Amino acid sequence: MKCCSHVSKLSLNVLWPECDWEPVSLTDLITSTSVKKVYRKATLCVHPDKVQQKGATIQQKYTSEKVFDILKEAWNKFSKEELS
Numbered sequence: 001m002k003c004c005s006h007v008s009k010l011s012l013n014v015l016w017p018e019c020d021w022e023p024v025s026l027t028d029l030i031t032s033t034s035v036k037k038v039y040r041k042a043t044l045c046v047h048p049d050k051v052q053q054k055g056a057t058i059q060q061k062y063t064s065e066k067v068f069d070i071l072k073e074a075w076n077k078f079s080k081e082e083l084s
Contacts, residue, residue: 014067016060021045032082039075043068 015021021042029035044050051064 014063015046016063018054018056019045019051019060019064035078039071039078043071046071 024038028038046064046067048061048065048068051061056064
């Protein structure tokens with residue numbers, strides 16, 4: 001569980017409070033359906049267009065773009081493995 005708490009702390013350090021992200025436990029990621037649900041929620045929190053609409057700073061916009069790209073890449077890898 002140390003890894004999970006480390007990841008949760010990291011996400012809190014990377015993201016800002018106004019993005020409305022809540023850390024997710026491993027028990028919330030047991031099924032493919034639950035992973036998809038969490039992925040969609042995460043992408044809504046950091047979607048560059050949504051962040052910009054909320055009046056984000058330049059740093060928050062940059063961070064949201066990078067996090068969004070990482071989420072998409074992770075989702076693509078996850079999807080490929082699930083379909084194999």
